[in-house]
Amino acid sequence: MISSPGTSRPRGASECFVYLTLPGETQAVTAGRFELAASRQGVVSGRFVYGRSYLARPNAVEIDPVELKLGSRTYETVLMKGLFGALRDAGPDSWGRRVIEKHAGLAELGELDYLLQSPDDRAGALGFGLDRTPPAPMRQFNRTIDLEKLQALADLVVGDEPLPLGVDAAGLAQAQDLLLVGTSMGGARPKAVVEDAAGLWLAKFNQPDDRWNSARAEHAMLALGRACGLATAESRIETVGNREALLVKRFDRDKAPGGYLRARMVSALTLLRADESSQSRERWSYIVLAEELRRISAEPRRDAAELFRRMCFNALISNIDDHPRNHAIIAWTRDWRLSPAYDLTPSSPVGIERRDLAMACGDLGRYANAGNLVSQAARFLLSADEAASIVDDMEAQVRSTWREVARACAMSDADCARIAGAFAYPGFRA
Numbered sequence: 001m002i003s004s005p006g007t008s009r010p011r012g013a014s015e016c017f018v019y020l021t022l023p024g025e026t027q028a029v030t031a032g033r034f035e036l037a038a039s040r041q042g043v044v045s046g047r048f049v050y051g052r053s054y055l056a057r058p059n060a061v062e063i064d065p066v067e068l069k070l071g072s073r074t075y076e077t078v079l080m081k082g083l084f085g086a087l088r089d090a091g092p093d094s095w096g097r098r099v100i101e102k103h104a105g106l107a108e109l110g111e112l113d114y115l116l117q118s119p120d121d122r123a124g125a126l127g128f129g130l131d132r133t134p135p136a137p138m139r140q141f142n143r144t145i146d147l148e149k150l151q152a153l154a155d156l157v158v159g160d161e162p163l164p165l166g167v168d169a170a171g172l173a174q175a176q177d178l179l180l181v182g183t184s185m186g187g188a189r190p191k192a193v194v195e196d197a198a199g200l201w202l203a204k205f206n207q208p209d210d211r212w213n214s215a216r217a218e219h220a221m222l223a224l225g226r227a228c229g230l231a232t233a234e235s236r237i238e239t240v241g242n243r244e245a246l247l248v249k250r251f252d253r254d255k256a257p258g259g260y261l262r263a264r265m266v267s268a269l270t271l272l273r274a275d276e277s278s279q280s281r282e283r284w285s286y287i288v289l290a291e292e293l294r295r296i297s298a299e300p301r302r303d304a305a306e307l308f309r310r311m312c313f314n315a316l317i318s319n320i321d322d323h324p325r326n327h328a329i330i331a332w333t334r335d336w337r338l339s340p341a342y343d344l345t346p347s348s349p350v351g352i353e354r355r356d357l358a359m360a361c362g363d364l365g366r367y368a369n370a371g372n373l374v375s376q377a378a379r380f381l382l383s384a385d386e387a388a389s390i391v392d393d394m395e396a397q398v399r400s401t402w403r404e405v406a407r408a409c410a411m412s413d414a415d416c417a418r419i420a421g422a423f424a425y426p427g428f429r430a
Helices: 085-089 094-104 111-117 144-159 169-180 214-227 278-283 286-296 300-316 370-374 384-408 413-422
Strands: 015-020 029-038 044-050 075-077 126-129 191-196 199-205 235-240 243-249 253-256 259-262 264-267 328-331
Touching (some): 111 126, 144 199, 144 235, 199 214, 214 235, 214 384, 286 300, 370 384
């Protein structure tokens, strides 16, 4: 039986079972088996096969609509150290890996170890274990009252600091268990999952070296995005000691009498068949992503237009952290849809004449420019006039209301001044 987070697990495993919580259910079932193997030449390949009993279920659903469709064949990949993209999406992000490494006392683990060391409550509907039968779903979550303890631990992890006097190793291990929850939710900032009467929230902590109140800035950008017509994740601010944390409602979870329903979730990085290496950046493209969405979305026209609006919004707030792991598709039923927008953060680059997004957005590559944004409108199932109108309306909305929205979200005047250069920069209309 797989142990709970915080207890020892076998390291160096070469195979595991993949669990999946089916639509409308709260208990996972075993969907298939994944294994890693290295050739004599040192090439690592990954293999995945759906279980026969799983395929026999009338309500069986695919893990990934592109790479791991339902079927009896054995899927194989040598990309990303043999890790399929949908499985990687359920694994820890850079912050999660850092916490897991500190928790395990090792500088680096194998890819399969990271999956097994992650907690049950990862993003999406997948789970991993060494036992054929899935463990019972987690019933206990951090409460919002734990936020101050979590923030203090996050500071220790970020600063790689020793334990303060009076805190023993057992106390740190217990606190680390709290932070391990939510280690696959995207982004590199300290985070944890907390629960209140409304459900599960991802808590994202400010850091002492932040140039402005990042929690309130992201909260404001989510609100500004909604004002511009985007579907964005719900959020709120909580005071944690003398600092604040952003709480973002989990859009892949829904509270139910028997626990939590879980939506399947696949990142844009996986849809683009890309990874985070510099060699893979040429596939980081809103245009290619729009075409992938058109193939798999239950509402391709609506999702393609929503992606176009999101791309424009990122350009208008100088969000240069719009990489493919910050976009996703989710499925509550058999159907896949673009997820709500998340990780919308302004930046203040020095450049006035040109700023670039993380992904290609038009004929001129990553150039965050109005003309470039509309240059590939047809790929988003929009006419040139429709695309231009969206850009014009959104630019007017951002220019005229960003400060009002930020102040309504209680950003200080000083912080508003620090981020003012992010919005509709001069080169946007060059």
